[in-house]
Amino acid sequence: MFSTYLKGKIKKKKASRGESQEKQDLQPFKEKKLFEDLKRNIETVKTELGHSNDIVIREFRVGGNIQAAALFTDGLSDQVTLSDFVIKGLMHLQDEALSLEQNIGPEKIMQIVKEQLITFGDVQEVSDWEQLFKRMLSGSSILLFDGCDKAISAATKGGEQRGVTEPSTQTVIRGPREAFTESIRINTSLLRRIIKSPKLWLEERTIGEVTQTQVGIMYLKGIANEEIVQEVRDRLDRIQIDAILESGYIEELIQDEIWSPFPTVYNTERPDVTAGGLLEGRVAIIVDGTPFVLLVPVVLNSFLQSAEDYYQRFDLGSFLRLLRFASLFVALLFPSLYVAITTFHQEMLPTSLMLHLSAQREGVPFPPIIEALLMEIVFEVLREAGVRMPSAVGNTISIVGALVIGQAAVEAGIVAPAMVIVVSFTAIANFVIPAISLAIAVRLLRFGLLILSGTLGMFGVAVGLLVLVLHLASIRSFGIPYLSPFAPFMRNQQRDALFRFPQWAMDTRPPFISDDEDLVRQGNNQKPEKPQGDQSRHDGE
Amino acid sequence: MTVNKMRRSFILIMLLLSVSLGGCWDIRYLDELSTTVALGIDLSGNDELQVTVQVVNPTEVSTASKGGGGSSPVTTYSATGKTVFEAIRQISNETSRRLFFSHNQVLVIGEELARKGVGDVFEFIERDPEVRTDFYVVVAKGGKAADVLKVTTPIEKIPGTKVHDNIENVENKSGTSFAVRVEDVIETIGSDKKEITMGSIEVIGNVETGGDMKNVQKIDPQTIIKLDGMAVFKGEKLIQFFNAKRSRGISWVDNKIKSTVVSVPCKNEGRTVIEIIHSSTKMKAKFQQGKPYIDIKIMQEANIAEILCPGMKGAAKAVFDQLAKETGQEVTKEITDTVTRAQKLNTDIFGFADAIYKANPSYWKKNRHNWDYIYPKIPIHVEVITQIRREGIRNKSYFEKILRE
Numbered sequence: 001m002f003s004t005y006l007k008g009k010i011k012k013k014k015a016s017r018g019e020s021q022e023k024q025d026l027q028p029f030k031e032k033k034l035f036e037d038l039k040r041n042i043e044t045v046k047t048e049l050g051h052s053n054d055i056v057i058r059e060f061r062v063g064g065n066i067q068a069a070a071l072f073t074d075g076l077s078d079q080v081t082l083s084d085f086v087i088k089g090l091m092h093l094q095d096e097a098l099s100l101e102q103n104i105g106p107e108k109i110m111q112i113v114k115e116q117l118i119t120f121g122d123v124q125e126v127s128d129w130e131q132l133f134k135r136m137l138s139g140s141s142i143l144l145f146d147g148c149d150k151a152i153s154a155a156t157k158g159g160e161q162r163g164v165t166e167p168s169t170q171t172v173i174r175g176p177r178e179a180f181t182e183s184i185r186i187n188t189s190l191l192r193r194i195i196k197s198p199k200l201w202l203e204e205r206t207i208g209e210v211t212q213t214q215v216g217i218m219y220l221k222g223i224a225n226e227e228i229v230q231e232v233r234d235r236l237d238r239i240q241i242d243a244i245l246e247s248g249y250i251e252e253l254i255q256d257e258i259w260s261p262f263p264t265v266y267n268t269e270r271p272d273v274t275a276g277g278l279l280e281g282r283v284a285i286i287v288d289g290t291p292f293v294l295l296v297p298v299v300l301n302s303f304l305q306s307a308e309d310y311y312q313r314f315d316l317g318s319f320l321r322l323l324r325f326a327s328l329f330v331a332l333l334f335p336s337l338y339v340a341i342t343t344f345h346q347e348m349l350p351t352s353l354m355l356h357l358s359a360q361r362e363g364v365p366f367p368p369i370i371e372a373l374l375m376e377i378v379f380e381v382l383r384e385a386g387v388r389m390p391s392a393v394g395n396t397i398s399i400v401g402a403l404v405i406g407q408a409a410v411e412a413g414i415v416a417p418a419m420v421i422v423v424s425f426t427a428i429a430n431f432v433i434p435a436i437s438l439a440i441a442v443r444l445l446r447f448g449l450l451i452l453s454g455t456l457g458m459f460g461v462a463v464g465l466l467v468l469v470l471h472l473a474s475i476r477s478f479g480i481p482y483l484s485p486f487a488p489f490m491r492n493q494q495r496d497a498l499f500r501f502p503q504w505a506m507d508t509r510p511p512f513i514s515d516d517e518d519l520v521r522q523g524n525n526q527k528p529e530k531p532q533g534d535q536s537r538h539d540g541e
Numbered sequence: 542m543t544v545n546k547m548r549r550s551f552i553l554i555m556l557l558l559s560v561s562l563g564g565c566w567d568i569r570y571l572d573e574l575s576t577t578v579a580l581g582i583d584l585s586g587n588d589e590l591q592v593t594v595q596v597v598n599p600t601e602v603s604t605a606s607k608g609g610g611g612s613s614p615v616t617t618y619s620a621t622g623k624t625v626f627e628a629i630r631q632i633s634n635e636t637s638r639r640l641f642f643s644h645n646q647v648l649v650i651g652e653e654l655a656r657k658g659v660g661d662v663f664e665f666i667e668r669d670p671e672v673r674t675d676f677y678v679v680v681a682k683g684g685k686a687a688d689v690l691k692v693t694t695p696i697e698k699i700p701g702t703k704v705h706d707n708i709e710n711v712e713n714k715s716g717t718s719f720a721v722r723v724e725d726v727i728e729t730i731g732s733d734k735k736e737i738t739m740g741s742i743e744v745i746g747n748v749e750t751g752g753d754m755k756n757v758q759k760i761d762p763q764t765i766i767k768l769d770g771m772a773v774f775k776g777e778k779l780i781q782f783f784n785a786k787r788s789r790g791i792s793w794v795d796n797k798i799k800s801t802v803v804s805v806p807c808k809n810e811g812r813t814v815i816e817i818i819h820s821s822t823k824m825k826a827k828f829q830q831g832k833p834y835i836d837i838k839i840m841q842e843a844n845i846a847e848i849l850c851p852g853m854k855g856a857a858k859a860v861f862d863q864l865a866k867e868t869g870q871e872v873t874k875e876i877t878d879t880v881t882r883a884q885k886l887n888t889d890i891f892g893f894a895d896a897i898y899k900a901n902p903s904y905w906k907k908n909r910h911n912w913d914y915i916y917p918k919i920p921i922h923v924e925v926i927t928q929i930r931r932e933g934i935r936n937k938s939y940f941e942k943i944l945r946e
Contacts, residue, residue, distance in 0.1 A: 347671070351702070359602065457568075
């Protein structure tokens with residue numbers, strides 16, 4: 001019964017959106033009430049779940065003669081909580097509350113149980129099957145009473161979960177060491193621990209017809225732009241899909257630009273980065289089952305910033321940002337410039353460098369463009385192998401890679417040593433980009449520019465860059481121009497863009513993201529000043 | 542829908558084709574190029590030009606490649622033709638690779654050709670987009686350009702680079718010769734208000750053995766190439782080589798002095814040597830009763846390099862003032878001598894005409910045709926202001942004692 005409902009749902013999605021024909025057939029089940037008969041209810045649960053072995057059904061008696069059953073999923077529910085706070089109480093119900101009244105009905109018992117017996121938080125009444133299954137399969141325990149067409153669901157969520165560990169991406173030298181985990185509840189709590197404000201609002205919804213994945217929208221009321229929050233809600237509500245296995249699914253379904261290599265949604269596994277985003281007025285989308293939290297809206301600049309920029313001194317922060325911008329250009333352009341200059345514009349090289357390069361190229365069988373593509377592909381293969389390899393053989397890969405590429409290829413005269421330098425420096429520069437999603441985009445674009453440079457020289461590179469800039473200028477992320485605050489240029493916002501000004505100078509939130517009602521983020525005169533008065537206190541002694 | 546799709550794919554194919562077919566036409570691979578570092582042009586027979594190129598053998602030059610087998614770092618190729626370009630194309634009969642001129646460093650012109658006239662040599666160099674016009678030009682004094690290009694040089698493996706760096710070194714350290722670029726020459730020929738000068742270079746020793754690698758294997762190479770004074774032209778023809786002193790005179794008037802050495806005789810015996818560390822010349826034409834004269838004003842800073850005068854104390858203001866005055870006089874003398882000489886040859890290498898034109902265009906317009914009569918008689922007025930800054934790390938010279946005894 002339930003399975004046909006699912007099939008219907010998925011088929012409907014495959015057909016076309018907004019089809020209401022089959023929806024009507026499914027409607028009855030969706031609102032189908034529980035039966036009054038306990039046996040029938042239990043039977044339905046068993047059939048619907050195909051007698052799955054991890055569904056535990058514990059039958060017992062309440063108040064002497066009323067049959068009751070506790071249903072829960074083994075492994076998802078905390079059995080200790082269940083037995084201590086629910087079943088124990090129910091079994092002793094006889095002695096206390098019921099002794100006062102005779103012949104009490106199941107409805108009444110349910111109310112007493114709900115109001116007086118279950119000693120912990122989230123307890124709800126469930127009357128239809130859909131709710132019942134959803135709650136049971138997300139870890140709640142269901143209490144059914146004979147003769148009553150409602151059930152009680154008690155949130156006894158528990159079971160094994162990975163603890164909070166150090167982030168494996170976006171690592172910092174100075175800064176918090178915790179990362180998000182796969183559990184949405186731990187993740188929201190990590191954020192709440194950083195921002196203890198009542199303005200931090202969380203909205204949750206379930207997405208994924210089969211996986212029933214919990215997705216949370218978190219934002220700071222009053223700081224986040226209400227229009228953007230609404231846009232996030234709308235886009236999330238539009239999603240109809242069978243499964244959400246990772247926030248990447250959501251990202252692809254809500255992003256602005258489908259055909260752009262550039263990410264318009266930021267993802268991070270760092271709570272402090274997410275909190276920083278929230279404080280700038282961004283909206284966080286937290287998906288159960290993945291440590292990667294999404295942040296929208298986002299501009300290109302955000303992908304080149306690291307949390308550490310703000311934790312280290314501002315001068316170092318600014319230097320590192322400039323370094324990252326430079327690395328971005330190196331990662332994008334270095335091989336193409338090398339190919340363009342050595343095949344078309346040799347006059348641009350200093351004479352001695354040109355002579356060195358031509359000596360190196362003596363006897364190399366391939367033209368530079370082929371050489372570059374070859375080396376780039378070899379590097380990409382090595383890199384992918386390095387990621388997928390079990391870590392035990394990772395070392396082998398790096399040794400073989402370094403030897404094969406660096407040494408043997410040059411000695412065999414297949415490639416020029418300069419090309420190895422170019423490719424490896426490019427690869428390293430690519431790793432400087434703090435956000436992987438942007439690094440991937442750069443990696444792909446590099447190949448396009450390489451081919452342009454190999455065929456059209458510097459002209460090709462210039463055309464490629466022009467197209468790239470035009471494209472970047474045309475992208476928006478949730479209504480925000482992707483190149484802000486550079487284009488449109490915002491003078492005041494340059495304090496936290498290419499450079500990182502001291503904390504006391506960054507006195508407003510970014511107006512292009514935040515709600516512009518309240519942009520001030522610090523008091524006046526936060527710039528520390530030298531203490532007035534007698535400075536020579538110690539000298540006199 | 543399908544029409545639209547077809548059109549779209551058509552545009553896509555056209556774009557791809559335009560990239561893959563249109564691209565690459567001017568592709569030149571590094572390993573298919575012969576980089577020239579020096580270009581020599583000589584007169585061959587009566588009216589033909591002999592062009593010599595000095596081409597780098599990259600594997601011999603690069604320190605990275607160990608593949609060198611003791612062959613020379615450069616090779617020269619020569620060919621003759623009616624014009625420069627025709628001769629260059631003739632060279633392809635001898636070479637396996639395309640000549641690449643963008644990195645050319647010097648142009649050497651044979652004396653014979655220079656005396657006959659260099660006017661038509663630069664047309665190709667200026668017109669061709671691949672050839673730059675910022676390399677230096679020198680005249681091969683008393684010989685052929687081809688001979689200069691055939692001499693091996695120690696330290697700098699590439700003779701072309703050696704000549705190039707040598708020109709700069711002389712300009713920076715002594716001023717007896719200064720760098721003249723092809724573009725300067727072209728500009729000078731183009732204007733009628735100045736005459737060409739360029740450095741000169743000569744081969745000392747045997748040209749035949751100079752081309753052997755054995756030449757540079759010796760501590761004291763038997764054959765060397767050496768820069769000499771400036772070559773002075775009248776029109777497009779070389780008329781005289783100036784000696785070192787007079788060449789420095791040109792440098793002084795032309796504001797080319799960067800650093801040089803002036804020696805001033807003492808009252809009785811010995812000399813004091815002054816190192817000019819900075820010099821700036823302003824040349825202006827001025828008029829007195831309708832007649833032009835040239836006003837040359839030089840501001841220079843100097844250090845005392847050597848004091849070989851008995852009884853002279855370094856650290857006294859009077860001494861400094863005295864030395865500054867004497868240095869000025871010495872410089873003035875040099876300049877006057879040079880200008881007199883040039884006026885005698887009736888060649889306006891300093892651009893006095895240009896200065897007069899700038900100061901008084903109408904005077905120039907009226908008298909341009911009489912310039913040859915006016916120029917030799919133009920008086921000059923030289924003013925040198927020298928400021929002596931430092932005297933080294935010594936006040937009294939140890940030398941003083943020796944002189945006293």
